[in-house]
Amino acid sequence: xxxxxxxNNNIILANDHGHEVIVLGKGIGFQANPGMLVDEDxxxxxxxxxxxAQLSRFAGTLSELAYEYILLAAHVVxxxxxxxxxxxxxxxxxxxxxxxxxxxxRTQEHIELETPLKWDIRHLYPRExxxxxxxxxxxxxxxxxxxPESEAVSIALxxxxxxxxxxxxPTTFKIVAITSDxxxxxxxxxxxxxxxxxxxxxxxxxxxRNMVLKYTVRPNQNAQAVDDGLFALITKRYPEAxxxxxxxxxxxxxxxxxxxxxxxxxxxxxxxxxxTENINK
Numbered sequence: 001x002x003x004x005x006x007x008n009n010n011i012i013l014a015n016d017h018g019h020e021v022i023v024l025g026k027g028i029g030f031q032a033n034p035g036m037l038v039d040e041d042x043x044x045x046x047x048x049x050x051x052x053a054q055l056s057r058f059a060g061t062l063s064e065l066a067y068e069y070i071l072l073a074a075h076v077v078x079x080x081x082x083x084x085x086x087x088x089x090x091x092x093x094x095x096x097x098x099x100x101x102x103x104x105x106r107t108q109e110h111i112e113l114e115t116p117l118k119w120d121i122r123h124l125y126p127r128e129x130x131x132x133x134x135x136x137x138x139x140x141x142x143x144x145x146x147x148p149e150s151e152a153v154s155i156a157l158x159x160x161x162x163x164x165x166x167x168x169x170p171t172t173f174k175i176v177a178i179t180s181d182x183x184x185x186x187x188x189x190x191x192x193x194x195x196x197x198x199x200x201x202x203x204x205x206x207x208x209r210n211m212v213l214k215y216t217v218r219p220n221q222n223a224q225a226v227d228d229g230l231f232a233l234i235t236k237r238y239p240e241a242x243x244x245x246x247x248x249x250x251x252x253x254x255x256x257x258x259x260x261x262x263x264x265x266x267x268x269x270x271x272x273x274x275x276t277e278n279i280n281k
Contacts, residue, residue, distance in 0.1 A: 003032040007063040022047040022059045065097045073097040080131035092162035115153040120180040123196040132156035189244045204271040241273035
């Protein structure tokens with residue numbers, strides 16, 4: 001591995017067998033002149049951005065953050081990837097490091113803020129919330145600071161944002177809020193209660209999350225057409241579930257201006273029917 005460019009004493013751009021990577025290490029930039037071999041004993045973390053065009057911007061943003069927060073964020077993200085069994089956009093490290101720089105300062109000033117949608121995140125994204133709790137344990141172990149559980153929600157939001165590749169955090173909040181509202185409509189319509197984390201409910205929650213994500217972030221995504229006869233058959237066979245689906249669609253139209261396609265209406269109806277049938281049993 002050879003050095004290409006030094007951003008600061010702890011961050012460099014390097015050539016790793018023909019691939020440009022961002023390398024982190026305490027003091028790794030001191031002698032990192034272009035073309036020199038990188039001291040691999042100093043390497044603590046290597047980043048490979050998904051797009052080469054992002055390299056300079058990504059490294060430049062990292063160089064503006066405190067190294068201790070970058071390394072802490074990298075450890076938290078690595079733990080999350082292991083738990084979630086998925087790759088996360090490397091930009092989540094930047095977002096988390098920036099978040100940590102704020103939250104640590106806030107803690108020193110004894111300021112605690114309530115995280116919006118705390119209940120919704122915990123129940124709609126249980127695995128991401130668990131990853132957030134792991135993050136708190138890493139912070140406690142490495143920095144000897146104990147944050148409240150609400151901070152696990154904040155960390156989880158960054159993972160959700162990275163998973164769905166949302167353009168910004170407000171969009172992620174919007175997706176979570178709309179998903180929660182739809183579940184509330186189902187509960188109110190049938191006057192029932194159910195656990196969003198229950199085995200037979202999770203398919204419905206996952207479908208909702210993906211549907212809301214599609215209309216929010218990828219509105220032009222094509223959906224497979226549903227046969228008219230099949231749609232008519234399902235709505236006739238399950239009139240209450242279809243009526244609840246119509247109420248959800250009315251809510252989405254009134255609040256977001258969305259018109260759910262027939263494919264989404266069909267699967268919503270089937271999921272609603274399945275949930276209510278299991279509860280009645």
